[in-house]
Every structure is written in C-alpha cells, then in structure tokens.
Amino acid sequence: MPTDAIQYQYNPAHLQNSSPGKYPAGAIGSDQMVINIGPQHPSTHGVLRLEVLLEGEQVVDLVPHLGFLHRCFEKHAEALPYNQIIPYVDRMDYVSAMNSEHAFVMGVERMIGIEGTLPKRIEYIRVLVAELNRLANHFIAVGTYAMDIGAFTPFLWMMRDREHILRMLEWLSGARLLYNYIWIGGLFYDLPPGFEEKCRSFIRYLLPKLKELDDLLINNTIFVERTAGVGHLPLSTAIDFGVTGPMLRASGLRYDLRKVDGYSIYPELEFEIPIGKGLKGSPGDCWDRNYVRAAECFQSARIIDQCLDALMGPYARTRDFDPQAMLPKKIRPKAQELYVRAENPKGELGYYFVADGKSDIPFRCKARGCSFSNLSVLSTLAKGALVADLVAIVGSLDFVMGEVDR
Amino acid sequence: MTGAEIKLRLEELCKVQGLLEDVPDTNPFTLKVPKEHYLAVCQALKHSEGLYFDQLACLSGVDLGPESGLMEVVVHLSSIPYAHQLALKVRLARPADPQEETEAIPSLSGIWRAADWHEREAYDLLGIRFENHPDLRRILLPADWIGFPLRKDYREQEQYHGIKVIY
Numbered sequence: 373m374p375t376d377a378i379q380y381q382y383n384p385a386h387l388q389n390s391s392p393g394k395y396p397a398g399a400i401g402s403d404q405m406v407i408n409i410g411p412q413h414p415s416t417h418g419v420l421r422l423e424v425l426l427e428g429e430q431v432v433d434l435v436p437h438l439g440f441l442h443r444c445f446e447k448h449a450e451a452l453p454y455n456q457i458i459p460y461v462d463r464m465d466y467v468s469a470m471n472s473e474h475a476f477v478m479g480v481e482r483m484i485g486i487e488g489t490l491p492k493r494i495e496y497i498r499v500l501v502a503e504l505n506r507l508a509n510h511f512i513a514v515g516t517y518a519m520d521i522g523a524f525t526p527f528l529w530m531m532r533d534r535e536h537i538l539r540m541l542e543w544l545s546g547a548r549l550l551y552n553y554i555w556i557g558g559l560f561y562d563l564p565p566g567f568e569e570k571c572r573s574f575i576r577y578l579l580p581k582l583k584e585l586d587d588l589l590i591n592n593t594i595f596v597e598r599t600a601g602v603g604h605l606p607l608s609t610a611i612d613f614g615v616t617g618p619m620l621r622a623s624g625l626r627y628d629l630r631k632v633d634g635y636s637i638y639p640e641l642e643f644e645i646p647i648g649k650g651l652k653g654s655p656g657d658c659w660d661r662n663y664v665r666a667a668e669c670f671q672s673a674r675i676i677d678q679c680l681d682a683l684m685g686p687y688a689r690t691r692d693f694d695p696q697a698m699l700p701k702k703i704r705p706k707a708q709e710l711y712v713r714a715e716n717p718k719g720e721l722g723y724y725f726v727a728d729g730k731s732d733i734p735f736r737c738k739a740r741g742c743s744f745s746n747l748s749v750l751s752t753l754a755k756g757a758l759v760a761d762l763v764a765i766v767g768s769l770d771f772v773m774g775e776v777d778r
Numbered sequence: 779m780t781g782a783e784i785k786l787r788l789e790e791l792c793k794v795q796g797l798l799e800d801v802p803d804t805n806p807f808t809l810k811v812p813k814e815h816y817l818a819v820c821q822a823l824k825h826s827e828g829l830y831f832d833q834l835a836c837l838s839g840v841d842l843g844p845e846s847g848l849m850e851v852v853v854h855l856s857s858i859p860y861a862h863q864l865a866l867k868v869r870l871a872r873p874a875d876p877q878e879e880t881e882a883i884p885s886l887s888g889i890w891r892a893a894d895w896h897e898r899e900a901y902d903l904l905g906i907r908f909e910n911h912p913d914l915r916r917i918l919l920p921a922d923w924i925g926f927p928l929r930k931d932y933r934e935q936e937q938y939h940g941i942k943v944i945y
Contacts, residue, residue: 381940390920390939439918446903447927482805611832611858614892627858708803711836711854711865724838724852740836740854748895777918 393423394435403427407759411440415520415763418773420747422766426759434754434762436747441777449737454480454703455556457737462550464739465775467512470505470541471716473554474498478635479712479723480556483705486698490558493687494695495637497563498554500571500679501541503672507578508537509717510665510672513770517662518589520767521598526589533581536574543567556703559695568684575673575680582669590659590666599662600653603753603765607656613752614745617719619769622648622664623656629715641678643671658768665770704732718742718770739778743771779828779862781807787829791822806854806863816868817884823855823864824889831855831864834890839900843930847872849880851906853893870906876931877924878905885911903928 395406407424410416419440425433445464449457461476462469481487515530538548543564545553553560589595605615607623620627628645630638646667648660683689707729713722719742726736746769753765779787781800784807789795794815801808811819823831836854853866870880879901885908886893897908898917905926908914915921924935934943 383939386939389922392921439916439920442918444927450928609891612891614834614890625858632861706803708805709801709808709852709865710805711863713835720835722836722854724836724854726840736838736840738836738838744895745892748892752891 391421391437395423395425395433400425401427404432409762411437415766417516417767417771418776420773420776422750422762424754424759424762429758429760431754431757431759431762434751436750438747438773439777441773443778445778446736446738449734451733453732454734457734458555459550459552461739462552463774464741464778465716465718465721465743465772466549467772468505468509468717469549469551470501470554471509471714472721473551474502474636475712475714475716475721476723477554477556478714479710479725480703480705482712483708483710483725483727484556484700484703486557486700490698491687491693492637493683493689493693494559494698496679496682496687497559497695499636499638499641500676500683501544501551501553503675503679504537504541504571506672506717507669507676508534508541510669511537513665513717514585514589514662517767517770518595521595521764523589523592523595526585529581529585529588533578536577540567540571540574543570555696555699557699558697562689562693562695563683565689568680571676572680572684575676578673579670582666582673585666585669590663596652596659599658599764599768601657601659602653602761603658603757603768604654605656605749605753609749609752610656613749615719615749616745617716617742618664618668619661619719619746619749621645622660624648624650629713629720633713635714641675643675646671658764661768661770702732705729713740716742718772718775719746739775741775741778743773743775744778747771747776779860781809781864784829784862784864785809787826788819788822791826792818794819801867804865806865808852808865808867810867810869813868813870813883816866817886817889819866820853820886820889823866828860829857830859831857833858834886834892834896835863837886837893837896837900839904839906839928841872841904841929844872844874847874849904849906851883851900853886873905876926876929876933879907880905882907882909884909885914887911902926905929 405426409422411419411421421437423435461472465472511530511534515527518526542548545551605623610620610623626645626647646664648655648664652659705727709726711724713720722740724738728735799810823829833856835856838852840850842848849870849872851868856863900906902916
C-alpha cells in the first residue's frame, strides 16, 4: 500500500455519528448551554469527553463519553495464553501496573491450585513492589490534583519522589511503568543485590517528605478552602454505584480488601485503614478523598518497612533461590469460573475468568476496573455543582482512562 | 452465610423451590436463575435481612459460542456488612445472526446503580438487550460501529469511516 495515499477522508459528520451528544443544539432550553470538556483536556486526566449541560454557572446534567482509549483487552485475552496476558494487564492501569499484575496472577494461581504454595520470599517481594507502586499512584493522584486546582509546587515535589520509586522499579524489572515483573508461579527476577538497603534508605528519606506534603498541601488553608465541602459523596450513593478504594473510605467506611479478604501475606502485616471523617467539611468531600490518599502513603511506607524486615531477616536471599523455579510448564486450569478481587490503589480490581479446561487460553476474561465504577458516579456527583468546582470534583476521583476503557 | 444457606433462604423468600441450580467449580458460589425470576431474586438479595448484598461488583456477559446457541449474564455480588459473596447466572438464547441483538432480560440498574454502565458494556460488546435500562447506548465503541466484538463469531466490518479495518 502506498504510504502517501490519504486514507482518511475527513467529514464533519463522522464525529456526529461516532460520538453523538445527548443534548443536540435544538433540544436544550434558551437559558441552557452545552459545554464539551475533552477528549483532549488536561483536567480530564486522559481522553475523556464530558458533555456538560449548564444553566448559568450550575451543572444541570453531565454525560461522560468514554471509549477513546479502548484497546480491546477482553478480546485480546480470549486469544492469548494466561502468561502472555500479563503485559496487557499492565497497560490497563498504567500508573499502578504492579498491583494489577498481582491481582491477575493471584487469580490464575488460584485456578491452577498453586496459591499459597509459593515461597514466602516471593510473596513478600510481590507485596513490597505492589506497595511501592501504590505510593507512586497516590503521588500522581495527589500531585496532579493539586495542579488541577492551581498549585504547581506539590506536583513537582510529588513527581520528584515518584521518580525515586520508578528508578527502583526500573532497576528491578527493566521498565519504568509497564513491568511484567510478577509472573504466574513466581517472579521475573529476584531483587537485585543491594535493593533492600536502597529501599530502606528511600523510606527513611520519604517519611519526612510525606509530613511535608501534609503541611504543604493537605492542611494548607487555600487547599482546604478550595476542596472542603465540595463534591460531597454520601456513603449510600458510593456503595450503590460500586465505588471502592480510597473514594469509598473517604465517605467513611473502613473497607479495604487487604483486610477483608486477607490475600497474599497481608494478614501478617500491621497497618491501619485511614477513613475520611469530614474533618474540614463533610465526610466524602474532595478534601477527604485526598486526605485518605495522603494518609495511606504512611501506611504503605509502614508495610514496605515490614516487608524489608522480612526480606532481610527470615526470608533473606540465598545463593540458590530461584524465583522462576515454580513457574508451571503449562498453564491449563480445569473447567471452572472464578472471580478474583484485590485492592488496587484506586479500588477493587476484579477479574472474572471462565476456563473451559481444554485449552491454555481463557474462554472469557473480564476485567472489572475500579476506575470504571468510580467514574460512573461522576454525573451524580456533579449535578447541581458549579462549573468551577467540576474540575476539582473530576480530579478527586483519581481515575485512569486506560482502565476505564480497557 | 454459606452458598447453600443463601440458596435455601432465597428459595423460601422468592418461592422458587427447585428452580435455582448450583453451578459446579465456581468461586464464589454461583446460582443459575431462570430468566423470569431473575429480577425478583435480585431484589430479595439486596433487601432481605441476613443476605443484604449491597454491592454489585461486576456484571459480565459471556458468549458460549454459536454451537451452544446460548449466552450468559453473570452478576457478582458482595455484601459489605456480612462479608459474603455470590454470583448469579442467567442464560438466554443467542441469535444466530451476529448483527442481531438478543432477547431482552430485565435491567438491574433500578436495584444497583452500578449495573448501569456494566450493562451498557455488555450491550456494547455482546449485544445483550436489557429491559428498562435508563440509557442503553454503546459505551466503549463508537455509536456507529457495526457488530458485537466479543461474540465468538464476530467478523469485523470492512471499512470504518473510509479507513480499512481488516489488513
């Protein structure tokens, strides 16, 4: 095919046909106005189009249009062996890929019946890297949120600290964002020599910085004035919409799958679940959501500390330890259906597998993205809000379009 | 509450003795529900004391392939206060024509709002119709896309807006 041929014939009707608005020009009242925010707009955190119906400054209705980043994850998964799906899983929630891998691998291991038989060192490393990634995710969430509402410094500070984590994970796996590190039945590699010490010194460095974040941003009067009482999400609405993760906890429910299900080695670790109490406004407002994320960073640091204790103490590296020793030669689960769920930084990530028992390719693999359900509450949350608060509300949901559209 | 206890309780609440069927080799415990009792069973699951499934975690459509002539909708529920989980499964006939939508099954969006987007996704990718859904449109694919990609016999359209789809 000649490369100079113009394949795409531009036609303004294409956009009308492929993504029609819910409110065409003729259908709205004379005092109403439709504003399209996105798909290319920095405050939508990706390619999300929001069709906002306004009456003066007030949002009357909000219609999210998704799918601009749809990469057919589920169709791909129906054509690939289980171990080859892991890189695709990374690309769903690309700012917390380790956590997604952890959940996926846990599901497949449960299907082939090797869950709980792996060496403790592997489990500790998995939790260590997942919590490091959780920190990186929350840094992005809080940092970009501050930038959304006009504070640039916290964003740069958070990116600086996130860079340390990304470099450590790059040292570990060779990739900065999309790791393919946690494998079914093991890991890609053991920790590189010296990683534990480096990680320990990073945590020592990080704790004062988290304090700093609290003073600089979370308890900053300007930030509190801007976010407290804005975007109030009542607990009953949150549960009704299937909202999970820090958003649900900000609404005042102490619910964390790491405690509820107690998967992997989380029951052996000590940590608390911070919840929103409405200290500055009402429980479940934008401030609470960010407060919960910032408070979770301290708990993740605590978990990492305990993992490092174990990895340098009872489960320290030995000369003959091979993290690939338990990798199954062939991954062919017997015919079954399984729904596995795990606590991702953004909420409950679930995978629904259907295996037919005859092949090493899943018959059906559905991903329940936490961002997908968390985003679905947006239109309820925004109704009646001022358009100036809309950016503050959208940012506080902390979704990644890669996981919404899959 | 174990799966068997939930089943007993449901049979008594909805008067569907002998109509609920266990599905073997599933995690969490899965019940197959006849289509006509689907909505009543879901209502009982959400509102009855002792069951109280307040969270709809996931709703997925599954195509069992052209030979079987069947499709499934699988609903994963969990109860936050009681910490138990359950899956429901409904079977419906599968149209032989890949472009054709299925018969309609009741929408759960009146019971759990979370079902709204999940059902739109099942409609978009598998062509399952939901009755009384507030806003059943495609969600991930463009509105003028032809066909339902997660059907096992799906064939891509030749062209989309003048762009070749199949290479």
